[in-house]
Amino acid sequence: MKKQKIVKTVFISDTQIKNRTEGYIFGRYYKESGIFNVFPSELSNKGESLGKILKLGSECNKSKLCGVITDTGIDFYSYGKKIKCEVYSLYQNIFSRNKGILESDVMEQKRAIILGCGSVGSLVALELARAGVKHFILVDADILEYHNICRHQCGIEDVGDFKVYALKRKILNINPSAEILTFEGIVQNLPKDTLDSFCVAGNTVFIGCADNRIADVYINRISIYFKSSFISIGFWERAFAGEIFYHVYGEDMPCYECALGDGSGLSARSEANHHVYSNQEDTEGLKFEPGISVDINFVTSIGIKLILDILNINNDGYIPRLLNNLSQYTLVCNTSDSNIGGEMVGIFSYPLQVTTSLRVGFSKKCDKKCKYEN
Secondary structure: OOOOOOOOEEEEEHHHHHHOOOEEEEEEEEOOOOEEEEOOHHHHHHOEEEEEEEOOOOOHHHOOOEEEEOOOOEEEEEOOEEOEEEEEOHHHHHOHHHOOOOOHHHHOOOEEEEEOOOHHHHHHHHHHHHHOOOEEEEEOOOEOOHHHOOOOOOOHHHOOOEHHHHHHHHHHHHOOOOEEEEEOOOHHHOOHHHHHHHOOOOOEEEEEOOOOHHHHHHHHHHHHHOOOEEEEEEEOHHHOEEEEEEEOOOOOOOOHHHHHOOOOOOHHHHHHHOOOOOOOEOOOOOEOOOOOHHHHHHHHHHHHHHHHHHHOOOOOOOOOOOOOOOOOEEEEEOOOOHHHHHHHHHHOOOOOOEOOOOOOOOOOOOOOOOOOOO
């Protein structure tokens, strides 16, 4: 079979062309496609040396890639032969496919505080980055280990690093201009001044991904203090089902504590629901594992859709995907087979069922004040 002729091409950002700076250029060369992908300056330390950009082209005859500065831009040569150059606008090109659905100039103002950067939090972070969210705080005390890989968005090259640092690298590989704060500890120790300078009312969402009810109660309280919304994504045994709870600041809806208790007193409810968080011990004394990646991702993706709706709730022209149709406390099942989920799957009528009928209310002590700062 005759192969298509390879046309050597350089991909380079408009900023680098405009600056026309002498020096080494870094990125990746793909021999099979003939593409020189020159990384943006923010990621230059992650690439291999491809060649140089020079004022004069005397060295270009012997170089795999050489750029020569001109009055209007940069001409590129490979072993003395001029090659094609395609210039991209980094932010515009990355998010161009979102246009008309999620507007980039709106999304880059949005802020996400992700509490728990494991299988759930890592997927949430990368999908929000792909949606155009630019500002993040990542909170997690754990280190990525080999047993995490089958469910985490990071891989072998990240094992041994704190999850927050590994995830930060992944976000920057999607959007190099993202602004990311990391905290390798538990949320209760996150400095208040960090939140004071980060949170912007109406543009910030707190996301509980740590499989911990007590933490979710705390996070929702903090979100109310900062006049921000909150969402929690948690899982039942082996991820045969998951639960999503959200609280939109300023709306007439109960907070997590009002709706589901104070966390510490939920043990009976957990036993009744067969709801076991991954930081708890099961009845056999073995640490609970939350299921396979595809089941975790299905439930998490529904949560991410809700997060995008919440972040855009006040944007004219935005059409919510789920927020007007899912109840504040929603259950999502991955299977209705009792061989996988046990007897509790009987509450679901069919696989992939998403509940829309559950209702939660205000507690007596709250008296509908949890939607305000207190």
